[in-house]
Amino acid sequence: xxxxxxxxxxxxxLATIRLIVPAGAxxxxxxxxxxxxxxxxxxxxxCKDFNARTQKYKAETPMQVTLTAYxxxxxxxxxxxxxxxxxxxxxxGIDTASSRPGxxxxxxLTLRHVYEIAKLKQADPFCKHMSLEALCKSIIxxxxxxxxxxxxxx
Amino acid sequence: xxLPLVRASxxxxxxxxxxxxxxxxxxxxxxxxATSGSGGNDLPPLLxxxxxxPSPYRASEAGHARRAASSARRGMILCARAVDVGDEASSSxxxxxxxxxxxxxxxxxxxxxxxxxxxxxEALLSFGAFSSTVDDIADAGNLDEIYITSIYADGxxxxxxxxxxxxxxxxxxxxxxxxxxxxxCDWVATVQETFEPTEVADGLWVVPNWKTxxxxxxxxxxxxxxxxxxxxxxxxxxxxxxxxxxVIKGGEHVMDYGTGTGVLGIAALKMGAALSTGIDxxxxxxxxxxxxxxxxxxHSNQMPVYLVPMNLEPSCFPSNISKLEGEGNKLSNNFDLxxxxxxxxxxxxxxxxxxxxxxxxxxxxYAKPGGIVAVSGxxxxxxxxxxxxxxxxxxxxxxxxxxxxxxxxxTRRV
Numbered sequence: 001x002x003x004x005x006x007x008x009x010x011x012x013x014l015a016t017i018r019l020i021v022p023a024g025a026x027x028x029x030x031x032x033x034x035x036x037x038x039x040x041x042x043x044x045x046x047c048k049d050f051n052a053r054t055q056k057y058k059a060e061t062p063m064q065v066t067l068t069a070y071x072x073x074x075x076x077x078x079x080x081x082x083x084x085x086x087x088x089x090x091x092x093g094i095d096t097a098s099s100r101p102g103x104x105x106x107x108x109l110t111l112r113h114v115y116e117i118a119k120l121k122q123a124d125p126f127c128k129h130m131s132l133e134a135l136c137k138s139i140i141x142x143x144x145x146x147x148x149x150x151x152x153x154x
Numbered sequence: 155x156x157l158p159l160v161r162a163s164x165x166x167x168x169x170x171x172x173x174x175x176x177x178x179x180x181x182x183x184x185x186x187x188a189t190s191g192s193g194g195n196d197l198p199p200l201l202x203x204x205x206x207x208p209s210p211y212r213a214s215e216a217g218h219a220r221r222a223a224s225s226a227r228r229g230m231i232l233c234a235r236a237v238d239v240g241d242e243a244s245s246s247x248x249x250x251x252x253x254x255x256x257x258x259x260x261x262x263x264x265x266x267x268x269x270x271x272x273x274x275x276e277a278l279l280s281f282g283a284f285s286s287t288v289d290d291i292a293d294a295g296n297l298d299e300i301y302i303t304s305i306y307a308d309g310x311x312x313x314x315x316x317x318x319x320x321x322x323x324x325x326x327x328x329x330x331x332x333x334x335x336x337x338x339c340d341w342v343a344t345v346q347e348t349f350e351p352t353e354v355a356d357g358l359w360v361v362p363n364w365k366t367x368x369x370x371x372x373x374x375x376x377x378x379x380x381x382x383x384x385x386x387x388x389x390x391x392x393x394x395x396x397x398x399x400x401v402i403k404g405g406e407h408v409m410d411y412g413t414g415t416g417v418l419g420i421a422a423l424k425m426g427a428a429l430s431t432g433i434d435x436x437x438x439x440x441x442x443x444x445x446x447x448x449x450x451x452x453h454s455n456q457m458p459v460y461l462v463p464m465n466l467e468p469s470c471f472p473s474n475i476s477k478l479e480g481e482g483n484k485l486s487n488n489f490d491l492x493x494x495x496x497x498x499x500x501x502x503x504x505x506x507x508x509x510x511x512x513x514x515x516x517x518x519x520y521a522k523p524g525g526i527v528a529v530s531g532x533x534x535x536x537x538x539x540x541x542x543x544x545x546x547x548x549x550x551x552x553x554x555x556x557x558x559x560x561x562x563x564x565t566r567r568v
Binding site: 014015016017018019020024027028029032034035038039040041042044045047048051052053055059064073083085 | 275276284285287305336379381384390506532559
């Protein structure tokens with residue numbers, strides 16, 4: 001993937017679009033449709049490309065996608081892993097985070113869970129520069145703000 | 155009365171709805187926490203912020219004043235907007251009556267400072283927005299502020315979402331925003347305008363139905379894509395069409411597995427095949443394919459299209475019948491389909507990696523022994539996996555590739 005500097009120098013950027021799309025299930029319907037259709041991008045090509053690239057993930061996991069739309073109606077996109085809060089919710093088996101974090105704890109996870117999530121996140125292009133320890137700390141921070149307690153052993 | 159909402163220009167006319175939800179903010183207690191937004195990959199310092207920050211701008215009067223002032227400014231800078239405030243009653247009833255193509259969604263245009271744009275748009279995603287788009291920064295010129303357009307499902311609490319996203323992004327003000335309702339058909343039409351006639355090979359064109367074929371002498375396949383896949387410009391469609399052209403000599407029976415717009419089946423018929431059959435799990439595809447048949451002057455007898463249930467299990471035929479008892483029409487179709495297994499000269503499946511791997515027996519089962527099976531919709535890096543699995547059923551395998559996409563073909567083992 002070219003660096004951002006190259007991209008900017010190459011073609012004039014029209015807009016940056018951020019989406020959450022379930023893996024392998026991109027359809028022309030919302031969320032993809034209106035967001036891309038507005039910029040006259042080739043929806044079908046994006047859907048096919050995105051679905052092909054996310055085949056290796058479990059179906060329906062919400063992947064974060066960042067599209068860069070250029071002025072000449074072409075686009076490029078980067079697929080990132082799902083958000084940390086989604087991972088935590090899945091690991092803890094809950095649907096919504098605590099409404100009063102810090103006061104009520106919804107669930108608890110062990111350090112092993114945090115480590116596994118950190119390993120998955122490190123594959124993300126944006127996290128490569130962070131050490132595993134730094135990633136773990138940030139995941140713990142997210143968990144605290146969601147009301148999920150991290151304990152050493154369950 | 156709803157005005158058309160999307161124009162081809164970049165700043166469309168919109169109906170501004172006054173969002174009375176802003177009044178509710180006074181009543182809702184401020185929740186003192188900041189989540190990390192969507193994973194906080196690029197800004198670690200945000201994650202450790204646990205703030206109970208009362209925003210000085212939460213009062214709705216201030217919000218209204220800012221919004222009025224900002225809309226006046228916007229009128230000067232961008233092209234004119236049609237302001238039609240207070241039509242909520244009509245829009246909500248229209249929302250209730252929405253069918254698939256005209257079901258509404260909420261489009262929210264938020265104004266914020268340039269440096270906050272990235273973070274805010276990420277935060278919006280984790281608070282219920284389907285997507286958030288940041289208009290290009292360079293475009294904004296000397297303006298200090300930038301627009302984020304966010305799309306929500308109809309009926310979502312936009313105000314709650316925006317204010318929480320703002321607080322978790324660390325903004326000390328509540329950004330002004332305006333909501334408008336969009337309808338599906340608006341953007342579908344916009345996208346369709348981008349399709350051009352494509353020359354797949356020498357003398358073979360795929361043309362959208364609202365354009366005239368550039369070369370009337372060539373084999374022209376006319377397609378109205380609707381919401382289905384297969385306009386002819388994607389490398390996988392091209393690979394399959396080239397393959398069909400190579401192998402069709404005349405009089406074959408062709409199976410288009412995962413037909414989409416029906417482009418492959420129709421192309422086969424135009425190249426000389428005797429009969430095509432199209433199957434797909436998506437009802438939109440069946441509609442599009444049936445329509446395209448008529449556009450190309452073909453009869454539905456030459457290419458029947460079937461809607462198949464997603465969990466088609468070829469080995470448990472009796473259970474399929476009992477499942478479809480209630481849908482008489484489909485039952486007979488499926489019966490015809492089942493009896494045609496093992497009779498096709500050519501089977502073309504342009505879908506995706508995982509379905510190809512799961513449905514290998516089904517796909518190969520439709521081909522007659524010695525018949526050609528072609529699969530596509532796979533990236534070049536995914537070819538080894540497919541090749542490994544399909545080599546158990548096919549001989550003489552070969553791979554063709556274009557632009558990072560690949561197509562695998564082989565003949566069914568006798």
